[in-house]
Amino acid sequence: MASDVALEYTLYHTDGCHLCELAKALVEAAGVDFNHIDICDQPALAERYGISIPVFAHGERELFWPFDAAQLHDFLGV
Template sequence: MISLYSTQECHLCEMAFELTKQIGISQRVEKVDIALDNDLFLRYGVTIPVLKYQQSELNWPFDKQQLLNWLDNNGITYHT
């Protein structure tokens, strides 16, 4: 499972999630609201959206190609 650290009403987070839809991985992305966890809020509060898979993170800003490269580097399959 890929985590998307975000929060409500975050337009950048929605843009990041839209990129996951475009490449067919959104069903494997779990949105994690950092506002509900103090530790996550302290860590990601000013950097969201952040995608995380195992120990690898992709911090915003990223575009579709950067997302594809990150997925490739982590051995995650996708559909374009």
């Protein structure tokens, strides 16, 4: 996991979400350190992202599903 908050990426997901598993595989394939946050653990996140997960975020920037490897690389700036 990333230790520098400035470089911290987060994948918002929930257990049992097959689209979240696809997003996780894309992010892992990109070689990015990221946090996993289950939106069901925090009511505010569940309200915000409930029907939008998976969401990959960096600071205020958010990449909503569906996204592919090319879109992820653009988001990452690589």
